[in-house]
Amino acid sequence: MMTNDKQSLQEVLKDLLGDRMVSVQEKLGETTIVVSAVDMLQVFTLLRDAADLRFVQMMDLCGMDYSEYGDGEWAGKRFAVVYHLLSHLHNRRLRVRVFAEEDDFPVIASVIDIWPSANWFEREAFDLFGIVFTGHPDLRRILTDYGFVGNPFRKDFPLSGHVEMRYDPEQQRVVYQPVTVEPREVTPRTVREETYGSH
Amino acid sequence: MPEIKNYTMNFGPQHPAAHGVLRLVLELDGEVVVRADPHIGLLHRATEKLAEHKTYLQSLPYMDRLDYVSMLSNEHAYVMAIEKLAGIEVPLRAQYIRVMYDEITRLLNHLMWLGAHGLDIGAMTVFLYCFREREDLMDAYEAVSGARMHAAYYRPGGVYRDLPDSMPQYEASKIHNAAAVKKMNVNRQGSLLDFLEDFTRRFPNHVDEYETLLTDNRIWKQRTVGIGVVTPERAIALGMSGPMLRGSGIEWDLRRKQPYAAYDELDFDIPVGRNGDTYDRYLVRVEEMRQSNHIIKQCISWLRANPGPVITSDHKYAPPARESMKQNMEELIHHFKLFTEGMHIAEGEAYAAVEHPKGEFGIYIVSDGANKPYRLKIRAPGFTHLSALDEMVRGHMIADVVTIIGTQDIVFGEIDR
Numbered sequence: 356m357m358t359n360d361k362q363s364l365q366e367v368l369k370d371l372l373g374d375r376m377v378s379v380q381e382k383l384g385e386t387t388i389v390v391s392a393v394d395m396l397q398v399f400t401l402l403r404d405a406a407d408l409r410f411v412q413m414m415d416l417c418g419m420d421y422s423e424y425g426d427g428e429w430a431g432k433r434f435a436v437v438y439h440l441l442s443h444l445h446n447r448r449l450r451v452r453v454f455a456e457e458d459d460f461p462v463i464a465s466v467i468d469i470w471p472s473a474n475w476f477e478r479e480a481f482d483l484f485g486i487v488f489t490g491h492p493d494l495r496r497i498l499t500d501y502g503f504v505g506n507p508f509r510k511d512f513p514l515s516g517h518v519e520m521r522y523d524p525e526q527q528r529v530v531y532q533p534v535t536v537e538p539r540e541v542t543p544r545t546v547r548e549e550t551y552g553s554h
Numbered sequence: 555m556p557e558i559k560n561y562t563m564n565f566g567p568q569h570p571a572a573h574g575v576l577r578l579v580l581e582l583d584g585e586v587v588v589r590a591d592p593h594i595g596l597l598h599r600a601t602e603k604l605a606e607h608k609t610y611l612q613s614l615p616y617m618d619r620l621d622y623v624s625m626l627s628n629e630h631a632y633v634m635a636i637e638k639l640a641g642i643e644v645p646l647r648a649q650y651i652r653v654m655y656d657e658i659t660r661l662l663n664h665l666m667w668l669g670a671h672g673l674d675i676g677a678m679t680v681f682l683y684c685f686r687e688r689e690d691l692m693d694a695y696e697a698v699s700g701a702r703m704h705a706a707y708y709r710p711g712g713v714y715r716d717l718p719d720s721m722p723q724y725e726a727s728k729i730h731n732a733a734a735v736k737k738m739n740v741n742r743q744g745s746l747l748d749f750l751e752d753f754t755r756r757f758p759n760h761v762d763e764y765e766t767l768l769t770d771n772r773i774w775k776q777r778t779v780g781i782g783v784v785t786p787e788r789a790i791a792l793g794m795s796g797p798m799l800r801g802s803g804i805e806w807d808l809r810r811k812q813p814y815a816a817y818d819e820l821d822f823d824i825p826v827g828r829n830g831d832t833y834d835r836y837l838v839r840v841e842e843m844r845q846s847n848h849i850i851k852q853c854i855s856w857l858r859a860n861p862g863p864v865i866t867s868d869h870k871y872a873p874p875a876r877e878s879m880k881q882n883m884e885e886l887i888h889h890f891k892l893f894t895e896g897m898h899i900a901e902g903e904a905y906a907a908v909e910h911p912k913g914e915f916g917i918y919i920v921s922d923g924a925n926k927p928y929r930l931k932i933r934a935p936g937f938t939h940l941s942a943l944d945e946m947v948r949g950h951m952i953a954d955v956v957t958i959i960g961t962q963d964i965v966f967g968e969i970d971r
Contacts, residue, residue: 383638383904411790414907415916415933425901425922439905439918439933443790443804446811450905472793475941498595498970507600514607542609546924547898 364447367407372398387450392463395453399469402440402449410440410449413466416476418484419452423510426546434461434486455486465491483508513538560588563952567596571674571956574966576940578955585951590944597970605930609896610636610710613930618704620932621968624663625695626655627910628968629708634814634906635917636710640899642871647862648712649816654750654853655698655707656815656908657846661757662691663911663963664843668764671836671960675777680767687760690753697721697746710897711872712865717857719745747854754851761843768836778833782946782958785830792945793938796913797842798962801827801835808909816856822849832961839963842911871897896925905933912936912963934968 364386365379375398377389390398402410419435432454440449455461465488466473477488478497485506488494496503505512515536523530563580566572575596581589601620605613617632618625630652637644669684692702697718699705707714721742726732741752768774784794789802799806807824809817825841827834865872873892874885901923907916913935920929939962946962947955 382902385903385905387903412793412795414793414795414914415905415918415931417918417929417931419920419929424928437918437931439916443806448905450903470793471791472938472941475937496595498598500595508603514603540607542612542894542896542925544607544924544926545895545898546922 364445364449367405368449371401371405371408385448385450387452389452389454392453392456396464396466396469399438399451399466402451403469407445408442408449409444410442410447412441412443413438413470413472413476414441414448415439416466416473416480418480418486418508420484420508420510432456433458434484436463436480436486438466461486462489463487464489467491482506485509565955567593571959573670573959573964575970576959576964576966578943580952580955582952585953587947587950587952587955590947590955592940592943594940594966595970597966599971601971602930602932605927607926609925610899610927611892611896613927614709615704615706618706619967620934620971621663621910621912621915621936621965622703623666623965624659624911625703625705626652626659626707627663627908627915629706630656630815631906631908631910631915631917633708633710634908635904635919636899638906639902639904639919639921640710640871640897642711642866642868644712644815644866645863646816647716647857647860648864650853650856650860651713651717651864652708653816653820654850654857655695655705655713657849657853658691658694658750660846660911661843661850662688664839664846665691667839667911667960667963668836671963672768674956674960675774677768677771677774680764683760683763683767687753687757690749693721694746694750694753697749709865709872711868712863714865716864717746721746721749747858750850751854754847754854757847758844761840761847765840769840775833777954777957778836778961779831780829781832781950781954782961783829783831784942784946788942788945789830792942794913794942795935795938796910797835797838798913798935798939800825801838802830803828808907808914812907814906814908816853820849820852822846832957835961898923898925899927907933910935912965912968913939915968932968932971934971936962936964936966936969940964940969 365381368379368388375394377391379388402408417437419437420433421429422433434455436453438451453463455463463486465477475497477491478495480486481488481494482496482498483506515534515538517534518531519534520529520531560581560583563582565578565580567575567577577593579591580587601616614629617628620628665684665688669681672680695705696702699707723742724735724738726735741749784802786802786804789799803826805824805826810824822845825838827838869888873889879885879889899921901921903920905916905918907914915935916933918931919927922928946958
């Protein structure tokens with residue numbers, strides 16, 4: 356976890372990946388690289404197998420929706436998948452971000468053949484963000500209800516959802532109906548400049 | 555002879571061995587499991603989405619409700635991510651208090667696991683013993699935070715307040731007369747640290763009691779040895795962490811490998827298994843309880859010797875003292891801003907992971923500079939472990955499914971989030 360260690364991680368990445376790395380950034384002691392959706396499988400195989408990297412474990416995979424980032428200042432692609440990799444051998448972590456090419460129908464290749472642990476994480480990102488993972492053998496919803504419509508973690512999906520469920524004593528069964536709760540926000544979201552409040 | 559076909563059976567979501575709301579669709583060939591398809595999400599509360607609509611401080615109590623048997627470990631990862639992102643310095647005393655409570659939490663978790671796991675496989679007594687010790691630890695939670703389970707005690711920048719100097723006392727009632735109450739209050743006469751020290755003295759004997767009941771027990775071994783074997787290669791590929799990984803013989807513990815809080819100053823061993831079966835994971839967790847006890851002892855003696863502040867003095871992130879707030883205009887503004895608008899975290903992203911009793915528990919926060927996280931991702935260890943259930947139960951008998959759910963230490967609060 357030393358800084359010179361991290362320096363060498365950046366160098367190793369530059370040597371091995373070269374142009375296939377769209378960007379590399381080091382901040383707060385964490386290294387983040389951005390990889391294009393076209394090269395991702397090649398790059399990931401290299402990250403796992405190269406002797407200087409050996410990122411054998413994929414600890415986390417999550418979907419991202421950047422559409423409202425910084426109150427709409429975001430100019431890049433809307434959807435991304437963020438991978439958190441861990442190397443036991445070198446005791447290092449790496450964050451990889453892959454943006455989906457299309458905003459309307461985000462598609463990203465599945466990494467299930469490289470890291471089997473991706474299975475449920477990809478199902479989760481599919482369920483919550485509607486990101487489609489090509490090559491996933493069993494891409495079903497995982498966290499939401501059976502028969503759920505929509506992708507709840509997208510920024511345009513309201514916190515209260517679209518439907519609510521109640522028991523209807525007349526029909527003697529559970530029915531779905533449009534939500535009756537008013538959307539409310541107790542503390543408004545505010546973005547401040549970085550130097551706000553500093554002495 | 556009639557033709558025998560595979561049949562599909564539904565297990566849960568209401569089943570005492572499902573550890574919550576797990577629904578399993580099992581495909582069986584006689585009594586042998588051919589395929590298991592866990593259906594999760596019945597406890598999904600969209601914690602991550604809720605956190606996007608709350609200030610950083612308002613989301614903190616949600617963390618207790620993720621893995622609801624190891625509450626403070628979840629909070630620790632959350633406050634660590636915020637501290638990393640905002641660059642907050644945490645006083646050393648707060649770090650030691652956190653470590654001590656993390657280890658108390660580990661004991662709480664492992665005791666709950668051992669009791670429930672034993673009960674699943676048919677060992678009733680262990681459950682009662684484990685809950686006896688959990689009671690004392692929950693009293694320690696209550697003494698410091700006022701809540702027995704959902705403590706909400708850690709804060710970005712430290713912990714809410716210092717350890718109390720006295721313990722609450724039992725009072726005489728219809729059930730316990732004055733003489734009985736006096737006996738119950740014997741170890742509550744001093745401070746919280748005295749109470750915990752008394753506990754750490756007793757606890758190794760209690761672990762011996764559990765081990766007497768289980769470790770060489772013929773039935774226990776028949777039910778656990780060779781069940782749910784995970785090879786080290788598969789454990790890594792399937793993203794396992796914590797005792798699930800160590801049970802397969804891989805020495806990997808974030809407390810030692812990527813030390814956080816005060817762990818690099820403490821002495822403890824990392825137990826590892828050999829065969830990667832349920833029995834080895836049992837041994838690993840039991841040994842972890844002994845090690846946790848050892849860590850708590852070290853923290854107690856350090857905390858006795860080193861008084862000091864327990865929360866950062868940077869009032870952008872932690873509230874000022876009540877008295878100074880009444881006298882100082884700037885402090886009043888800080889207090890007001892902190893509890894209305896909330897703290898602002900600089901733009902960036904951070905991933906902080908702790909060695910949670912179940913494995914690596916990580917919090918990934920993306921901030922765009924607002925008073926609320928832009929995105930919060932919770933990396934729950936149980937989620938990856940449960941995704942490996944299918945592979946682990948294939949070829950086992952249906953009764954072993956219960957054993958394997960138990961050995962994975964499944965808690966739905968964190969899996970469904």
